[in-house]
Amino acid sequence: MTAPQQKPAPSDDDLLDEALDETFPASDPVQVTPHEKLPPADAPGSDVDDR
Known part of the structure; x- marks a missing residue:
């Protein structure tokens, strides 16, 4: 697999x-939620830090 760095300025x-x-992995339906709508319980700190 190619690394994400292959994409221009992600x-x-x-x-x-x-x-x-x-x-x-996409095989887990619970975690397929778009990162913009990730519940705080799934990403404590990450969601707040991203905004």
């Missing part, structure tokens, strides 16, 4: 999405 949201994809 945004923080893109990097976060890539990380979530690698951490939580």
Whole structure:
């Protein structure tokens, strides 16, 4: 697999999405939620820090 760095100037949201994809595979329906709508319980601090 190619690393996310292959993409030209990815945004923080893109990097976060890539990380979530690698951490939580699409086979897990609970974690497929778009990173913009991630509940605080799933990402304590990460969501607040991103904004």
